Amino acid sequence: MWDFETDPEYQEKLDWADRFMREEVEPLEYVVAHPLDLSDPVRQALIPPLQDEVRAHGLWACHLGPELGGPGYGQVKLALLNEILGRSGSGSTVGPVVFGCQAPDTGNAEILAHYGTPAHKEKYLQPLLDGKIFSCFSMTEPQGGSDPKVFRTEAVLDGDEWVLNGEKWFSSNARWAEFLIVMAITDPENEPYQRMSMFIVPTDTPGVRILRDVGVAGWVEEGGGDHAYIRYEDVRIPKDNMLGDRGQAFVVAQTRLAGGRIHHAMRAVGQMKLAFEMLCERAVSRFTQDERLSSKQLVQEMVADAWIEIEQFRLLVLQTAWKIDRYGDYKRVRGDISAVKVAAPKVLQSVATKALQVHGSLGISDEMPFVAMLVNGIHVGLADGPTEVHKLTLARQILAGVEPTSETFPSRHIPALKEEAERKYAATLARL
Ligand SMILES: Cc1cc2nc3c(=O)[nH]c(=O)nc-3n(C[C@H](O)[C@H](O)[C@H](O)COP(=O)(O)OP(=O)(O)OC[C@H]3O[C@@H](n4cnc5c(N)ncnc54)[C@H](O)[C@@H]3O)c2cc1C
Numbered sequence: 566m567w568d569f570e571t572d573p574e575y576q577e578k579l580d581w582a583d584r585f586m587r588e589e590v591e592p593l594e595y596v597v598a599h600p601l602d603l604s605d606p607v608r609q610a611l612i613p614p615l616q617d618e619v620r621a622h623g624l625w626a627c628h629l630g631p632e633l634g635g636p637g638y639g640q641v642k643l644a645l646l647n648e649i650l651g652r653s654g655s656g657s658t659v660g661p662v663v664f665g666c667q668a669p670d671t672g673n674a675e676i677l678a679h680y681g682t683p684a685h686k687e688k689y690l691q692p693l694l695d696g697k698i699f700s701c702f703s704m705t706e707p708q709g710g711s712d713p714k715v716f717r718t719e720a721v722l723d724g725d726e727w728v729l730n731g732e733k734w735f736s737s738n739a740r741w742a743e744f745l746i747v748m749a750i751t752d753p754e755n756e757p758y759q760r761m762s763m764f765i766v767p768t769d770t771p772g773v774r775i776l777r778d779v780g781v782a783g784w785v786e787e788g789g790g791d792h793a794y795i796r797y798e799d800v801r802i803p804k805d806n807m808l809g810d811r812g813q814a815f816v817v818a819q820t821r822l823a824g825g826r827i828h829h830a831m832r833a834v835g836q837m838k839l840a841f842e843m844l845c846e847r848a849v850s851r852f853t854q855d856e857r858l859s860s861k862q863l864v865q866e867m868v869a870d871a872w873i874e875i876e877q878f879r880l881l882v883l884q885t886a887w888k889i890d891r892y893g894d895y896k897r898v899r900g901d902i903s904a905v906k907v908a909a910p911k912v913l914q915s916v917a918t919k920a921l922q923v924h925g926s927l928g929i930s931d932e933m934p935f936v937a938m939l940v941n942g943i944h945v946g947l948a949d950g951p952t953e954v955h956k957l958t959l960a961r962q963i964l965a966g967v968e969p970t971s972e973t974f975p976s977r978h979i980p981a982l983k984e985e986a987e988r989k990y991a992a993t994l995a996r997l
Pocket of ligand 1: 669701702703704705706707708709710711712734735736737738781792944947948949950951952953954957
């Protein structure tokens with residue numbers, strides 16, 4: 566059965582979330598220096614009371630099932646909520662932080678829930694779910710992120726401890742994180758996807774050295790960027806800080822990556838809708854060369870194109886979310902998630918560019934969000950695997966299901982249809 570409607574009870578929650586975001590959460594971006602800085606008294610005075618309101622409305626940590634303290638609404642409902650939270654998405658996580666569903670903590674919580682010991686869950690998972698601490702996923706290395714064969718960080722067992730050595734970069738939020746989830750080579754003789762294991766590394770462990778906090782152009786980041794270049798130097802962690810089986814880091818990573826990718830896409834819809842609202846507002850307000858922009862056909866074309874792009878993309882996101890709910894198996898929807906991942910930067914950048922253009926010089930200024938949206942589009946096209954790799958995943962999955970034809974019949978459809986039609990209507994044709 567196909568259904569494109571939201572049930573009225575949940576729609577009420579979404580309406581509340583929309584109002585709450587506009588009236589209470591979005592203004593925080595101008596007064597809270599960084600939503601992850603728990604040492605900032607302004608942040609601590611303003612954000613926790615809003616988080617309590619979200620809890621009271623049953624919208625806290627909507628990515629989680631009831632066993633982990635979330636409402637378990639599923640991915641379609643999460644998509645509808647994330648569209649609203651995504652409005653505050655370019656370089657700011659304030660919306661998701663207030664609603665307890667910010668990346669990369671969402672995915673890291675899923676890893677801990679699946680693979681953590683009871684002690685890990687008590688020490689790391691529960692405070693993470695409660696919004697009391699933050700975390701970091703540390704996988705990409707300076708010499709490459711898309712190709713696991715080039716990874717070098719290693720972990721060697723020494724008695725009851727693992728000793729980690731190596732370098733990682735673009736470890737987002739490391740400077741705010743209580744712990745890092747780190748991928749390291751434990752079994753170098755195995756084939757590439759069986760060489761690495763996953764570890765919990767408390768950030769204050771001796772030997773964890775943040776060399777630089779790298780920023781992203783176009784995003785406002787107070788006191789240095791959020792993407793850490795980390796050196797792990799003889800970092801000793803207890804033996805049982807390994808998550809999942811030895812050599813199975815990629816299996817563990819998939820627990821978070823698939824969900825993370827679609828959640829970014831859901832929030833990107835929010836960004837697109839915000840850019841579109843601003844595009845339309847500007848079109849009906851700005852008066853130039855004797856008429857409003859909205860009367861000019863080239864601007865009308867922008868409005869129509871942007872609307873179509875957003876609606877197409879949104880339906881793909883919602884359909885993919887529906888498939889995840891329906892099948893409960895990320896592997897089965899891997900191609901769909903890759904498609905969404907590839908489409909997101911394209912649509913976001915296309916809509917943001919149109920909105921920027923109709924704002925003229927104001928559009929490119931730092932008083933408007935469009936440049937940050939364009940940068941966010943670049944981010945979405947790189948993080949969690951670059952666009953090219955996801956196109957390959959999708960194309961390979963599609964092509965794997967296609968049977969080769971013979972040289973004499975390059976397409977099985979045409980001759981087969983002709984023969985079938987002639988057979989089917991032979992009696993009638995013979996009579997006439
Ligand atoms: C803002 C931001 C935040 C990030 N946060 C994190 C994080 O928290 N943790 C983490 O571990 N990583 C993080 N990353 C890193 C991200 O996952 C990597 O950038 C990504 O996996 C690509 O790796 P790379 O940058 O080393 O590029 P490379 O692997 O060197 O690839 C470079 C380029 O080569 C091309 N390419 C690669 N493979 C192929 C192919 N098969 N076919 C054709 N072309 C190809 C693509 O154009 C690609 O962009 C973040 C990145 C960004 C931008």
